[in-house]
Amino acid sequence: MARWLITGCSTGIGREIARAALDAGHSVVVTARRTESVSDFADDFGDRAVVVALDVTDSGQIAAAVRAAEDAFGGIDVLVNNAGNGYLSAIEEGEDHLVRKLFDTNYFGVVDTIKAVLPGMRAQRSGHIVNISSMTGLVANPPNAYYSSTKFALEALTEALAQEVEPLGIKVTAIEPGAFRTDWAARSMWESSTPISAYDENVGARKTLIKEFANHLPGDPRKVAEAVLMVTTLDEPPLRLLLGRDVLKAVRDKLAAFSASIDEWESVTKDVDFPRPS
Secondary structure (H helix, E strand, C coil): CCEEEECCCCCHHHHHHHHHHHHCCCEEEEEECCHHHCHHHHHHHHHHEEEEECCCCCHHHHHHHHHHHHHHHCCCCEEEECCCCEEEECCCCCCHHHHHHHHHHHHHHHHHHHHHHHHHHHHHCCEEEEEECCHHHCCCCCCEHHHHHHHHHHHHHHHHHHHHHHHHCEEEEEEEECCECCCCCCCCEEECCCCCHHHHHHHHHHHHHHHHCHHHCCECHHHHHHHHHHHCCCCCCCCEEEECHHHHHHHHHHHHHHHHHHHHCHHHHHCCCCCCCC
């Protein structure tokens, strides 16, 4: 059985992953900013569930969560970076303090947590880091420009990290959920307080659509958890795992359009080098 540390377990995908891992017999450090939201895990699973307060923007709390895993279980085999927030805004509407807070949580919080866990994984020459990314980390649309930016950054981090730590026996996977029925569009969603009417028909309409359909989305968070558990058992896990028919279509459409654009502009692309010596 493996030793897990999961961030953002109070609701949604993080909570489902924690419960699925515990149901499977693993030991889990279950974290949330407010421990009362996850105290039931300790009641249900006893010593295999260690409940720890964790705000991933607080380096001291990150260090304490890693220490809790080491003290209780002797180390960490699987890190799941799930904590995050959304932000609905046109780019022009974006409020600097919220955009920076979004990056602090969704990107730098992941970076700091990974850096805290890597020494132990390097020492044991094994481990699996699972970053919960998003369809919006692969395809950007309004009103998620800033949220997508944090996830695009996470994609780059994941891709490079996988190459860095593969020789050390450590695996890395990005999970790419599409639209899942969580509270991402409710409790975990921030929104610009400075809307601009010029964007009402485009960005504003999409904001309304996201909020109205939040409780009617097709994806089942429990199935994300099952997929994460499956991936962590593989000797050769995928670098990216798309989850949901919507993300599959969106990514295929993007790749097709990108490929067509590359072909269309190939002559310009190749015509920028110095002439080859004759």
